[in-house]
Amino acid sequence: MSSQCQPTVHEGLIHALKLNHDGLASFMAAPDAIEGTWLHFDAGHPSVAEWLSEDGGLNAIAVGALTSEETRPRVLRRGDNVVVTLRGVNCLSDNGAEDMVSVRISTNGTRIMSARLRQLPSTERLVAQLSAGDGPSSIPELLVDWIENIIDDMAETMVKLEDDLTQAESGVDSDDPVFTRQAIVAIRKRALTLRRYMAPQREALTRLSSETPRWLDEYFRVRLRDITDRLIRYIEDLDEIRDRAMLAQEELAARLADEMNRKTYVFTIVAVVFLPLGFLTGLLGVNVGGVPGIDDPDAFNQLIVLCVAMSLVLLGYFKWRHWM
Secondary structure (H helix, E strand, C coil): CCHHHCCCCCCCEEEEEEECCCCCEEECCCCCCCCCEEEEEECCCCCHHHHHHHCCCCCHHHHHHHHCCCCCCEEEEECCEEEEEEEECCCCCCCCCCCCEEEEEEECCCCEEEEECCCCHHHHHHHHHHHCCCCCCCHHHHHHHHHHHHHHCHHHHHHHHHHHHHHHHHCCCCCCHHHHHHHHHHHHHHHHHHHHHHHHHHHHHHHHHHCCCCCCCHHHHHHHHHHHHHHHHHHHHHHHHHHHHHHHHHHHHHHHHHHHHHHHHHHHHHHHHHHHHHHHHHHHCCCCCCCCCCCCCCHHHHHHHHHHHHHHHHHHHHHHCCCC
């Protein structure tokens, strides 16, 4: 069940859920920051910041983290209060999965208040699980499940990126070099964009799993470390993709350079062969007296034979010196 279909009283509220501790959650029409609730807001709505500050009980730092337009993955902790800002791949946009969507979470272990600017599939999937009675049964479990969904959604993107790179690599020696170069550059840009947010996200999750509040017990800490390990593997895969793309680009550049060198070599051979011939014909074509053969009817044929002989001699010399 999509959270967008739930009627709410507060204009900036996307959904308000009350966990029933059995994997099921019920929707609330109005936001209420009581124990066991998950309040999800539209960060771009002007009334959200005021509600979070006055009714939600959040301090200015937490409110700013939940409602700011630009965010970087990070974890802020003060006692049992934790603010988590993460980025998830965008599978719902034509801009590509590397157009990552931010999600901002504030929790004290008894309730969660979150905000987003754009829809994220991992969030909608979690809402659907709670609606079907197959979701998390506590706020800490909800937080960890949500983070796991965000990281797991990256797997398909990584596979797609690697497949695209493999296809581009196979076309280095056969396909149109201009098209292949554009494909490799696009892959490198996608990998750099993903890594831009995944690297600080790794630091944020590492901090969350090591500097945990009291309500995040050992089981959830172990899960967070496992999720962090998966994220690290994705980052390592991105580094490998970036290196492979650079090698493919260098190989493509070497191929284009070889083709250019071969063409230049042919032009050089032709120029060297015709240089003395041009000098000879130019010398005999001057309009002055005393040019040999001017009155001989066989002089033109003799000149052709001489030019052919000179060309053969030059080509033979090049062959002997292994220049061709």
